[in-house]
Amino acid sequence: MNAVFVLGLAILVIGVLSVAFVRPKTYVARLINLEIPAWGLLLVMLAYDEALALLTFVAVTAISTFVIVRLMEWRDASC
Amino acid sequence: MIVALEVAFGLVALLGAVSTALVRDSYGKVISLGILVAGIVPFIVDRGYLDVAIAVSLIAPIATIFILMVVRREQA
Numbered sequence: 001m002n003a004v005f006v007l008g009l010a011i012l013v014i015g016v017l018s019v020a021f022v023r024p025k026t027y028v029a030r031l032i033n034l035e036i037p038a039w040g041l042l043l044v045m046l047a048y049d050e051a052l053a054l055l056t057f058v059a060v061t062a063i064s065t066f067v068i069v070r071l072m073e074w075r076d077a078s079c
Numbered sequence: 080m081i082v083a084l085e086v087a088f089g090l091v092a093l094l095g096a097v098s099t100a101l102v103r104d105s106y107g108k109v110i111s112l113g114i115l116v117a118g119i120v121p122f123i124v125d126r127g128y129l130d131v132a133i134a135v136s137l138i139a140p141i142a143t144i145f146i147l148m149v150v151r152r153e154q155a
Contacts, residue, residue, distance in 0.1 A: 011092060011093065054131045
């Protein structure tokens, strides 16, 4: 198997476990931990040679992070 | 890639992931995320996807800046 593929799967598993069992049980910690499986998934997708999929995934991950941060700020301000 | 470099960058990426998962401070988590990115970008460059490397290098700090906004708001 490819080394990139194996490394991506390992980081994906670490990230999923860290998001599921987050230690300071806050939204911010969960959001930061959510970045780990995104990078693992990026490495797994790197094993299949599709540049457009990689670009789309990176862009959509950044935009969704922006939206979630805005949502968290709005929620904290409202309560 | 050279095997030694591959092992070194893979180790950097794995240690970044583990430390991001285990560190409890939010700022520490963001800094560990930078280590994770630093370990992963050389693999993207090694495959020859320089456009993807450019996009990742530009977009990843922007996401970090947005996370820092909400972390500062929470700790203030």
